[in-house]
Structures are given as structure tokens and as C-alpha cells.
Amino acid sequence: MAYVVQRPELTFKEKAYLPSILNGLKITFGHFKKMIKGETKVTMQYPEEKWDSQLPEHYRGAPTLVKDEHDRERCVACQMCEFICPPRAITIKPEEIPSDNKFAKVEKRPREFEIDMIRCIYCGMCEEVCPEQAIYLRKDYAINGLTRAEMVHNKAKLYELGGVFAGLVHKWNPEK
Amino acid sequence: MMTLAFFNSIPWEMILWAAGKAIFVIFLVVLPLVSYTVYAERRVSAAIQDRVGPNRTGFPTTLLGFKKDLQLFLGGLGQPIADAVKFILKEDFTPGGVKQFYFWLAPCLAMLPLVSLAFIPFGSSLFGEKMVIADVNVGVLGIFAVTGCSVYAIVLAGWASNSKYPFLGGIRSSSQMIAYELSMGLSIIPILMLFGSMNLSDLVQYQADNGWLLLPLWGKGWSWERWLMLVPLGISFIIFMISVFAETNRLPFDMPESETELVAGYHTEYSSMKFALFFLGEYAAMIVGSALMVVFFFGGWSLPFIPDGNGNAAPLFQSIFGGIYALLPNWVWGLANITVFFGKVALILIFFIWVRWTLPRFRFDQLIKLGWLYLFEIALANIFLTAAVLAFTNSK
Numbered sequence: 001m002a003y004v005v006q007r008p009e010l011t012f013k014e015k016a017y018l019p020s021i022l023n024g025l026k027i028t029f030g031h032f033k034k035m036i037k038g039e040t041k042v043t044m045q046y047p048e049e050k051w052d053s054q055l056p057e058h059y060r061g062a063p064t065l066v067k068d069e070h071d072r073e074r075c076v077a078c079q080m081c082e083f084i085c086p087p088r089a090i091t092i093k094p095e096e097i098p099s100d101n102k103f104a105k106v107e108k109r110p111r112e113f114e115i116d117m118i119r120c121i122y123c124g125m126c127e128e129v130c131p132e133q134a135i136y137l138r139k140d141y142a143i144n145g146l147t148r149a150e151m152v153h154n155k156a157k158l159y160e161l162g163g164v165f166a167g168l169v170h171k172w173n174p175e176k
Numbered sequence: 177m178m179t180l181a182f183f184n185s186i187p188w189e190m191i192l193w194a195a196g197k198a199i200f201v202i203f204l205v206v207l208p209l210v211s212y213t214v215y216a217e218r219r220v221s222a223a224i225q226d227r228v229g230p231n232r233t234g235f236p237t238t239l240l241g242f243k244k245d246l247q248l249f250l251g252g253l254g255q256p257i258a259d260a261v262k263f264i265l266k267e268d269f270t271p272g273g274v275k276q277f278y279f280w281l282a283p284c285l286a287m288l289p290l291v292s293l294a295f296i297p298f299g300s301s302l303f304g305e306k307m308v309i310a311d312v313n314v315g316v317l318g319i320f321a322v323t324g325c326s327v328y329a330i331v332l333a334g335w336a337s338n339s340k341y342p343f344l345g346g347i348r349s350s351s352q353m354i355a356y357e358l359s360m361g362l363s364i365i366p367i368l369m370l371f372g373s374m375n376l377s378d379l380v381q382y383q384a385d386n387g388w389l390l391l392p393l394w395g396k397g398w399s400w401e402r403w404l405m406l407v408p409l410g411i412s413f414i415i416f417m418i419s420v421f422a423e424t425n426r427l428p429f430d431m432p433e434s435e436t437e438l439v440a441g442y443h444t445e446y447s448s449m450k451f452a453l454f455f456l457g458e459y460a461a462m463i464v465g466s467a468l469m470v471v472f473f474f475g476g477w478s479l480p481f482i483p484d485g486n487g488n489a490a491p492l493f494q495s496i497f498g499g500i501y502a503l504l505p506n507w508v509w510g511l512a513n514i515t516v517f518f519g520k521v522a523l524i525l526i527f528f529i530w531v532r533w534t535l536p537r538f539r540f541d542q543l544i545k546l547g548w549l550y551l552f553e554i555a556l557a558n559i560f561l562t563a564a565v566l567a568f569t570n571s572k
Contacts, residue, residue: 018414021535028224028534035223042228 052139060124061139063115064162065155072103074134074165077110081126081135089119090126113155117143136162197309201293205518209525210459211256217529219252224533230255260452268448271337278336283450285329286457289464292322296467297377299477299514300384300484302507307477307514308377315376316368319468320361323423326461327353330425330442333454337445345441348431348540352422355547356429360419362555363412366562367472370405380476385490388475394492401569408562413473415555420465422547425458427532431540466524467517474520477513484513 013019034040044051055061068074077094095111097104126135138161145151153161215230222229231251270279295315299307312318327350334346367389371379386395389409392402422429433441443454470476483489483501494501501509538546 024534025530028530031226032220032223032530035226040226042226045228 055139059139060122060137061141062117062122062137062143062153062161063120063124063126063135063158064138064140065113065135065158066133066162066165067159069164069166071164072106073109073159074132075110075113075130076106076132076134077108077113078131080129080131084125084129086123086125087119087121089116089121090114091116110155113158115153115158117151117153118148133165136165138162193305194309197305197307198294201298201309202290205298206290206293206460206463207456209463209518209522210456211260213459213462213525213529214259214455215252215255216526217532218255220526220529221533224530233258263449263452266448268450271339271445273338274445275336275338278332279445280450282329282333282336283446283453283457285326285332286454287460288326288329289323289457289461292319292464293467295319295376296464296471297380297476298467298517300381300510301486302510302514304486306377307510311375311377313373313375316364316374319376319464320357323461323464324353324357326423326457329454329457333446334442337442339445341438341440342442342444345431345433345438345444349425349442352425352429352431352543352547355544356419356422356551359415359547359551359555360423362552362559363415363419364472365555365559366408366412369559369562369566370409376471376476380471380478381484383475384478384484388473388478390473391475394480395490404565404569405562408558408565409473411554411558411561413469415551415558416472417469418551420469421528421531422543424461424465424528426462426528428535428538429543430537431543436537462525462528463521466521466528469524470517470520474524477517479513479516482512482516483509 031040035042066074077092079092079094082088082090082092091112091114092110093112094108097106097109103109122137124137127137140161143151219229219231229252233252233254235254235257270276294309295312295318297306297308297311301307310318330349330353331346334342334344334349337343367379368374370389371382373379383389387393387398387402390406390413392398392406396402421427425431425433431441433443438444443451446454478484481489481493481497483494486506488494489497489501
């Protein structure tokens with residue numbers, strides 16, 4: 001059905017066009033001035049400004065390995081994380097701990113522990129499944145490298161990122 | 177002997193000066209100004225739209241072995257260089273079915289506006305040499321002749337591309353240019369009537385001595401006759417400004433390109449450096465247009481308290497500040513005049529950009545109607561108004 005579109009009645013000032021142009025120029029200049037003065041909120045300038053201090057508690061960054069307060073590797077090379085890992089990013093080669101070692105009672109430790117950060121999807125299942133609380137997702141998110149080999153975190157790198165986690169294994173305690 | 181006489185008859189000094197001035201203006205001032213106008217366009221548009229804009233690209237000092245790129249105060253000042261390098265490295269693709277000769281000719285013609293810079297006095301004088309490349313008595317005509325030719329670039333590009341969108345762009349452009357060329361020429365006539373000459377450097381000298389055309393505050397300008405003349409001059413300024421916007425295809429009148437309707441208008445089929453030439457030509461035309469506005473209405477290189485390259489200012493300022501002027505060598509003032517001129521040009525360019533990011537595009541019939549039914553008539557009537565004011569003030 002046909003209907004009539006009501007056109008607004010323009011005043012003379014609006015018909016003259018030039019005052020409206022000046023008005024428009026005023027509006028755009030207002031925006032310009034606010035931007036120059038730094039009053040406009042703009043995108044974060046990433047490498048200079050970072051979001052790190054505001055990362056939430058539950059943020060899942062790069063997975064890392066931790067040692068306990070006696071400098072013992074918490075990881076016992078049970079390979080649970082390797083099996084649970086959905087993209088199969090984790091490769092563990094276990095080894096026996098020599099009997100003369102201080103921690104000989106633990107029986108096993110990883111000889112090699114590699115996480116391929118190109119494959120990792122930061123799901124956090126490795127952290128969830130670990131019975132020894134050895135693997136944690138920390139808040140590092142800017143993982144980069146120039147080659148594929150550089151993107152594979154080996155044991156040394158994982159411990160460097162993870163550091164020390166003191167205290168008892170309290171995975172099932174609410175205080176975690 | 178004949179050849180020697182011929183050799184001696186060539187005005188070598190004049191040729192050298194002209195070449196020197198042309199190189200200075202084109203390569204040291206206008207081309208950098210063009211690329212930084214593009215940069216300013218991006219930054220200002222960003223600020224108007226509440227964005228940051230390109231603020232990353234520094235000068236690539238890393239290529240010279242430094243640790244970091246050089247970032248100057250604003251950041252992103254290396255952007256024009258990066259843009260140019262990008263354009264040069266892109267594939268220069270010529271589509272099949274184009275008319276080769278004209279397809280190649282069009283981008284060359286797009287740089288034609290640069291020629292009209294020859295007539296524009298960009299400074300007073302330096303070492304006794306007038307700072308205008310071609311100081312001819314028909315400067316105004318020369319400029320209009322050259323800028324009138326710039327439409328050929330667009331028409332040829334549109335036609336030679338053998339594609340419908342460029343064709344539409346070219347057609348639109350030619351009708352638009354014809355419509356606005358007329359009112360542009362007519363809007364200048366009141367100035368010629370008042371001044372009685374077409375020599376642009378004399379026109380600027382007159383403004384330096386007697387007040388700018390739109391700001392008659394000293395010399396002969398400080399009289400009620402000149403202030404009455406402001407009415408027709410103001411009208412012709414507005415018409416001239418609108419026509420310059422239309423001539424340079426800037427936004428309220430960017431029919432030939434209108435990217436929402438015609439893909440990219442006349443340069444749709446162009447790539448790489450050929451496209452860059454259109455792009456640069458458009459900005460060069462902007463610079464020429466603003467230089468014309470400065471020369472005609474804003475006193476060219478003159479600034480009230482700065483003397484010209486011979487150390488002479490308008491009598492009013494000469495009597496007050498004459499001592500200060502003598503302190504510095506004349507070439508300093510000559511350079512100051514050149515700086516003032518290009519500073520004014522830069523201000524008007526900023527205005528161009530500001531308008532572009534404020535106004536939406538006209539519809540094509542509105543554009544043609546505005547050109548033929550309003551601006552043309554007003555410019556014509558304005559000539560008679562000027563004549564009436566001149567007759568009235570002279571009879572007194």
C-alpha cells in the first residue's frame with residue numbers, strides 16, 4: 001500500500017545550507033579537540049600499554065612447570081597431562097631417578113618435557129589433571145618465536161617460566 | 177660566430193634561476209607537502225572519528241644499522257615513505273581491453289596541476305630575484321588554462337579503462353568540471369576589476385602594501401570604500417572556495433570517485449604507481465587550489481609585521497618596526513616570506529581535510545543544480561555588484 005512520507009518542514013536557516021555546514025564543522029572540530037587533548041578513550045597502544053595488571057585471576061596463559069621449596073621437580077612423569085592434552089602438545093620422556101639422588105624415593109622424573117606452543121590451546125586440562133600440582137597455567141600470553149623449533153618449550157624453559165611453588169600439594173583443597 | 181652570438185643571447189642566468197626555483201618548489205616543497213598532506217589527512221580524519229590513526233611508522237633507521245626506528249614527536253611520520261615504497265613495489269597491472277596509449281597517458285596528465293604552480297608567487301624575493309617561476313602578466317589566465325586541462329586526466333582514464341564504473345566517473349567529472357570552472361573563473365573577476373591586472377606577483381605585492389583582500393587593515397585598505405568592497409569580495413571568496421572543492425574533487429563534490437557508488441571511480445582499473453600518480457595529482461591539485469586561495473584572498477606571502485625580501489614593509493609597519501627589520505639580512509625575511517606562504521597553504525589544506533570529514537556527498541543532480549543554478553548566477557550578479565560598488569566609491 002502506498003503511503004506518503006512526511007518530509008520535515010525546513011526553516012530558512014536550514015534551507016540556506018551554510019549555517020548547517022558551520023554547525024557540522026563545529027561538531028567535527030569538537031571531536032578533533034577532544035582527541036588532541038587526550039579526552040577521547042581510544043584503543044590500547046599495545047606494546048607500550050599492557051593489560052597485565054588487569055588480567056583476571058582465572059586467566060589461562062602459557063602452561064609451565066614448577067618446583068617445590070626444596071628445589072625438587074614436582075613433576076613425577078606420570079604422563080597424565082600428555083594423555084589428556086586435546087591437541088597433543090605435550091611430549092614427556094620419563095626417566096628413573098638415580099638411587100644416590102636426594103629425591104630417589106620419588107622414583108620418576110621427566111627427562112624431557114616439551115610443550116609445543118604452536119599446538120597448545122591454553123585449555124588448562126593439564127593443570128586440572130596433574131595429581132602433583134606440577135603444571136600450572138601462568139599469565140604469559142605473548143609467546144612468540146621466529147622458527148617452529150623456538151616455539152617448543154623444553155624443560156628448562158618451562159621451569160624458568162614456572163619458578164617455585166611452595167607448600168603442600170593441596171590440589172583438592174579449596175584454598176588452592 | 178653565429179653560434180656564439182646565439183649562445184650568448186640565451187638568458188642563461190634567467191634559465192638557471194627558473195630551473196632552481198622550479199626544483200625548489202616542486203621537489204623540496206610541494207611533493208613533500210603532498211605526501212604529508214596525505215599523512216595529515218589520515219591523522220586528522222582519525223582524530224575527528226575518535227581514532228588514533230597511523231602513529232607507528234618511524235623513519236627506517238633500522239636499515240642503517242640502528243637498533244630502533246626513529247620516532248619523532250608525533251609518531252608515524254615515516255608513513256608517507258612507507259606508502260611510496262608500497263606503491264612502487266606493487267604489481268603494475270594493465271587490464272586487457274584497455275586502450276593502452278590513453279590508459280598510460282591519463283596518469284601522466286594527472287600530475288598537470290603541478291605546472292600551474294609556475295605562475296604562483298610563493299615568496300617575495302630572495303637575493304633580488306622574484307620568487308615566482310614564471311612572472312607573466314597573464315598569470316591568472318595561465319593558471320585557469322592549466323587547471324582546466326586537468327579534467328583530461330580523469331576523462332581519459334575513465335574512457336580508456338573500458339569499464340563501466342570508471343566511465344561513469346569520467347562522465348560525471350567532465351560535467352562537474354565544466355559547471356564549476358565557470359563559476360570559479362567568474363568569481364575571480366571582481367578581484368581583477370578591483371586590481372586591474374592579471375599579474376599575480378603584483379597582486380600579492382599590492383596586498384602586502386594595502387592589506388589582504390579579505391583583511392584590509394593597513395595602507396589603502398584602511399578606508400570605508402575597501403570595507404564596502406568586502407561584500408562582493410566575500411561572496412566571490414565563498415564561490416571560489418566551493419568551486420575549488422569541486423575542481424579538486426574533494427569530498428562534498430567527489431562525484432568522480434564516490435567510492436560507495438562507483439567502486440573507485442575513474443581510477444578503478446589502475447594499480448601501483450599509476451594509481452599513485454592519480455592520488456598525488458589529486459593532492460597536488462588541492463595544494464594548487466589552496467595556493468590560489470592564499471594568493472587571491474589571503475595576501476600570498478605577506479604577513480603584516482614581516483617585511484618582504486628587500487626589507488620593505490607596508491609604510492605603517494615600516495615607520496614603527498623599520499629599525500628591527502634592518503637588524504637581520506634581507507634573505508632571512510625572504511625565507512620568512514616563503515615560510516609564511518606555505519604555512520598559509522598548509523592551514524587551508526587542513527581546512528580542506530576538516531571539511532572532507534564533516535560533510536556527506538552531494539547527490540549528482542544537486543551538485544549540477546548548485547553549480548549551474550546558484551553559483552554561476554551569483555558569481556555573475558556579483559560582477560555587477562562589484563561594478564556598482566566601484567562606480568559608487570569612485571564617484572565620491
